[in-house]
Amino acid sequence: xxxxxxxxxxxxxxxxxxxxxxxxxxxxxxxxxxxxxxxxxxxxxxxxxxxxxxxxxxxxxxxxxxxxxxxxxxxxxxxxxxxxxxxxxxxxxxxxxxxxxxxxxxxxxxxxxxxxxxxxxxxxxxxxxxxxxxxxxxxxxxxxxxxxxxxxxxxxxxxxxxxxxxxxxxxxxxxxxxxxxxxxxxxxxxxxxxxxxxxxxxxxxxxxxxxxxxxxxxxxxxxxxxxxxxxxxxxxxxxxxxxxxxxxxxxxxxxxxxxxxxxxxxxxxxxxxxxxxxxxxxxxxxxxxxxxxxxxxxxxxxxxxxxxxxxxxxxxxxxxxxxxxxxxxxxxxxxxxxxxxxxxxxxxxxxxxxxxxxxxxxxxxxxxxxxxxxxxxxxxxxxxxxxxxxxxxxxxxxxxxxxxxxxxxxxxxxxxxxxxxxxxxxxxxxxxxxxxxxxxxxxxxxxxxxxxxxxxxxxxxxxxxxxxxx
Numbered sequence: 001x002x003x004x005x006x007x008x009x010x011x012x013x014x015x016x017x018x019x020x021x022x023x024x025x026x027x028x029x030x031x032x033x034x035x036x037x038x039x040x041x042x043x044x045x046x047x048x049x050x051x052x053x054x055x056x057x058x059x060x061x062x063x064x065x066x067x068x069x070x071x072x073x074x075x076x077x078x079x080x081x082x083x084x085x086x087x088x089x090x091x092x093x094x095x096x097x098x099x100x101x102x103x104x105x106x107x108x109x110x111x112x113x114x115x116x117x118x119x120x121x122x123x124x125x126x127x128x129x130x131x132x133x134x135x136x137x138x139x140x141x142x143x144x145x146x147x148x149x150x151x152x153x154x155x156x157x158x159x160x161x162x163x164x165x166x167x168x169x170x171x172x173x174x175x176x177x178x179x180x181x182x183x184x185x186x187x188x189x190x191x192x193x194x195x196x197x198x199x200x201x202x203x204x205x206x207x208x209x210x211x212x213x214x215x216x217x218x219x220x221x222x223x224x225x226x227x228x229x230x231x232x233x234x235x236x237x238x239x240x241x242x243x244x245x246x247x248x249x250x251x252x253x254x255x256x257x258x259x260x261x262x263x264x265x266x267x268x269x270x271x272x273x274x275x276x277x278x279x280x281x282x283x284x285x286x287x288x289x290x291x292x293x294x295x296x297x298x299x300x301x302x303x304x305x306x307x308x309x310x311x312x313x314x315x316x317x318x319x320x321x322x323x324x325x326x327x328x329x330x331x332x333x334x335x336x337x338x339x340x341x342x343x344x345x346x347x348x349x350x351x352x353x354x355x356x357x358x359x360x361x362x363x364x365x366x367x368x369x370x371x372x373x374x375x376x377x378x379x380x381x382x383x384x385x386x387x388x389x390x391x392x393x394x395x396x397x398x399x400x401x402x403x404x405x406x407x408x409x410x411x412x413x414x415x416x417x418x419x420x421x422x423x424x425x426x427x428x429x430x431x432x433x434x435x436x437x438x439x440x441x442x443x444x445x446x447x448x449x450x451x452x453x454x455x456x457x458x459x460x461x462x463x464x465x466x467x468x469x470x
Contacts, residue, residue: 017293018316025325025357072097076138076145078160083145085136093136093149096156096165109163114154114170117209121193121201131173141237142277144184150174155182157189157207167207179272183237187212187257190243192235200232202245204257213259215245215252234273236283238298246273246285253304265304284309324357327433327458332410338466339427341377343419351413353431353461355405360433360458362404365390367415368397369427369467376423377469382414401454405433417467424468433458 072084078098084106086095097106134151147156147165153173156165169189174180179194188206195201202215231248238244242262245252246269253263271287278284278295285294285306297305334351341347365388367379373395381388381400388400405411415429434454 017311017313019313020316021318023318023321024323025328073135074138076140078140078145078158083138083158085138085147087133087136091133091135092152093147093154096136096147096158098163109158109165111156112165112168114156114168115207115209117169117171117205117211119171119191119193119201119203119211119214121195121199132176134176139181139183141183141185142239143186143237146182146184146189148180148182150178150180155189155191157184159184169205169207169209179232181235183235183243185237185243185256186240190235190237190256192232192245194232198230200230200247202232202235202254202259204259212257215254215259215261231269233269233271233287234275236275236285238283242298242300244275244296244298251304251306253298263304265306267306324459326357327355327360327405327407328357329353329405329431329433329459329461330356331461331463334461334463336463336465338468339417340468340470341417341419342470345419347417349415349417349429351429351463352410353405353413354410355407355433357407357433357458359406360404361435362433362454363402363411364432364434364454364456365400365402365413366393366397366430366432367399367427368430370396370425371423371427371467371469372396372398374421374423376419376421377467378418378420380416380418382416384411401434417469419469422469424466426464427467428462428464430460430462432456432460 071086073087075082075084077083080100082099084097084099085093086097088094093111095106096109096111098109099106131153132151133149135149137148137150139146139148144157144159144162144166147154147158149155151173153171154168155171156168158165167188171191174193175195177196179192179197181192183190185204188204188210191203191205193201193203204212204214206212232245233248234246236244236246237256241256243254243256243259245254248269249266251265251267251269252261253265254261269287273285273287275283275285275296281297281299283296283298285296286292293309293311294306295309297307330353332352332354334353335349339347339349363383365381365383367381367390371377372379372392379390379398381390381398383400383402388402390398390400393399413429413431433456435457436452437455438452
């Protein structure tokens with residue numbers, strides 16, 4: 001549900017979930033899981049990762065999708081407006097903006113000068129701070145929106161409905177192996193640091209840089225406290241006086257502002273989680289790379305309760321299609337039904353492939369399966385009506401290379417099976433768009449021609465089916 005790919009979105013509409021995604025070549029960029037919206041007391045929960053091109057408007061699993069007129073790095077909701085970040089070519093925050101649902105008028109915000117804040121978990125030891133910008137990520141709580149620039153060590157807090165951030169902190173920047181999560185509180189900002197993916201610290205800062213509380217405590221050296229600093233998996237601000245810290249084997253209910261542990265609930269959280277409201281004293285909890293939802297109940301004066309919500313998830317309509325910037329092969333005709341071959345009859349598997357993307361220089365056809373290496377069946381291939389020479393590769397593949405395929409063009413493929421023995425097993429047929437690339441090694445300084453190798457440079461089409469040879 002909270003996938004790191006920016007084109008993924010799951011909508012839980014009452015009892016059922018629908019999986020939707022962007023089609024085409026969506027460029028990779030650093031992303032963070034973000035709950036886009038929780039509408040009607042979470043009868044409709046929109047879950048995605050802050051895609052910088054698409055935002056969903058309306059209720060229901062099949063709500064229409066709106067393309068924003070400008071790109072943003074991350075995006076979230078603030079009541080009836082959208083809040084987004086824009087970064088420059090160096091991935092530094094360039095603009096924090098607000099717009100209405102149409103996205104037509106972007107109002108930039110004035111960013112305050114960050115004030116220094118220290119926490120004792122840094123790397124510099126007196127040396128100048130090393131900044132490695134990695135984007136500007138947004139997260140939400142009942143008390144506002146945070147903008148996190150981990151690579152620059154900056155955290156901004158924007159209160160609900162405010163025209164500009166209330167304040168900002170300058171902390172020692174995090175490293176590439178660190179994960180930061182920040183949430184606004186009435187007192188300032190709650191910052192979760194996961195250092196080297198394991199060592200964990202939860203810090204509560206006022207916006208003047210004062211450290212209001214921390215886990216572990218700086219002066220606490222007992223063994224129980226030591227267990228709390230490993231495997232951070234998420235943080236959630238429940239209300240003005242309580243927050244949750246998720247670690248890999250438990251959930252901690254802590255007080256605000258001092259971060260005293262009030263209650264511990266045992267339960268495994270092996271991946272990072274995000275949380276969104278589900279009504280009074282209830283929240284949805286979802287883990288990255290999972291379609292599962294958990295319902296958390298945290299009523300004041302009552303024990304914490306977490307129960308699984310086994311909502312079915314089914315494929316839905318694509319969010320949108322952003323086109324292709326590389327070759328993209330898709331089947332227009334093919335079958336994945338089981339195929340049986342009985343000696344001495346020869347069977348033929350037929351398909352048509354189309355290039356929906358840009359032109360490719362070469363096409364590689366690969367037929368793979370254990371039956372080939374075991375000499376149970378012989379395979380030959382006809383491509384566009386002509387026999388294609390095939391060579392063995394690693395005893396489980398036969399591979400052939402032919403000329404490229406133009407954009408929008410189709411090609412017929414025939415794979416002929418001639419039985420030699422008996423057996424059964426899976427078979428995979430893959431058609432790959434490729435280009436020839438130089439293999440740059442010591443040939444550069446010798447008077448030899450540089451060898452060229454084929455590299456896959458687009459989206460292949462692949463078919464899998466069971467094959468039985470009798």
